[in-house]
Amino acid sequence: MRQVRTEIRHGDCLEVLKDYPDGAFQLIFTSPPYADRRANTYGGIKPEEYVQWFLPRSEQFLRVLGPTGTFVLNIKEKAESGERSTYVLELILELRRQGWLWTEEFIWHKKNCYPGKWPNRFRDAWERCLQFNKSRHFKMNQEAVMVPMGQWAEGRLKSLGSNDVIRFNSRVGSGFGKNIANWLNRTMAYPTNVLHLATECGNKKHSAAFPQELAAWFIKLFTDESDWVLDPFVGSGTTCKAARELGRCSVGIDLVEAYCDIARSQLSEVECLLFEREPEYGKSHGVRDKGVHRGEHP
Numbered sequence: 001m002r003q004v005r006t007e008i009r010h011g012d013c014l015e016v017l018k019d020y021p022d023g024a025f026q027l028i029f030t031s032p033p034y035a036d037r038r039a040n041t042y043g044g045i046k047p048e049e050y051v052q053w054f055l056p057r058s059e060q061f062l063r064v065l066g067p068t069g070t071f072v073l074n075i076k077e078k079a080e081s082g083e084r085s086t087y088v089l090e091l092i093l094e095l096r097r098q099g100w101l102w103t104e105e106f107i108w109h110k111k112n113c114y115p116g117k118w119p120n121r122f123r124d125a126w127e128r129c130l131q132f133n134k135s136r137h138f139k140m141n142q143e144a145v146m147v148p149m150g151q152w153a154e155g156r157l158k159s160l161g162s163n164d165v166i167r168f169n170s171r172v173g174s175g176f177g178k179n180i181a182n183w184l185n186r187t188m189a190y191p192t193n194v195l196h197l198a199t200e201c202g203n204k205k206h207s208a209a210f211p212q213e214l215a216a217w218f219i220k221l222f223t224d225e226s227d228w229v230l231d232p233f234v235g236s237g238t239t240c241k242a243a244r245e246l247g248r249c250s251v252g253i254d255l256v257e258a259y260c261d262i263a264r265s266q267l268s269e270v271e272c273l274l275f276e277r278e279p280e281y282g283k284s285h286g287v288r289d290k291g292v293h294r295g296e297h298p
Ligand SMILES: C[S@@+](CC[C@H](N)C(=O)[O-])C[C@H]1O[C@@H](n2cnc3c(N)ncnc32)[C@H](O)[C@@H]1O
Pocket: 011, 012, 013, 014, 030, 031, 032, 033, 034, 042, 206, 208, 209, 210, 211, 232, 233, 234, 235, 236, 237, 238, 239, 253, 254, 255, 256, 259
């Protein structure tokens, strides 16, 4: 029987993670405190000190991530005095030196970003989701995030006649024509690395919560049911909530006790939902244990 376990731990992730064994997690998905942001709520870190603050923590992340695991970091540098800060770029370079592979960069396009006017730029409507791995052979369930083919198939593919495809293939030998012909008559396609999601409006419990859909997308892509997910800066518990609803075990850590309480209350809402759905869910997933656990090791 599979168990879905969820732990919310209070403290600095640097210290709390020392309780967990090497390779305990399959996915680390997190949005850390951004430099100089929300200093009143949980202490802003200066952009010039950010990398040095982050590296001891990412050393722990590297240790607790399994060999086929993935680390996704949702972060965005702000613009100050007419210039973008470079600390995220510096962090990427240092993480590579620490032993991480920088495998991919996803863009979260915030569909509903608030309106505004600045003298030298436009509204900031996207954030990075940086993907890091320990090895090139990481777990990736591409089929779990497929999207409907939609308009693209009708327009782009049908405009290429069969002669076009043959001519393109023989001229450059790229296989491009042959490859796109494979997609004719299919209803589903693989997504791009741009995710179009609205920012969280409903959740007023944390000033920097990301949408549950964002966490859920990466959890489906990089883990299987019963795998362990870690969010070392869990805030209101969004990642753990998404993990729990998807039948993944998770650990969430936050420095602020009040956020841990919010996270735990979000999780008890999930519990209620699971109880309501029990007959169907229990049958297909074999979920037995619905308690919110604390202090148990993966
Ligand atoms: C950007 S917020 C995360 C929001 C979260 N993704 C959500 O959906 O609610 C970053 C969180 O990191 C926490 N934090 C800051 N420093 C920390 C540390 N050293 N260890 C653990 N948590 C920390 C903050 O209290 C804050 O809740």
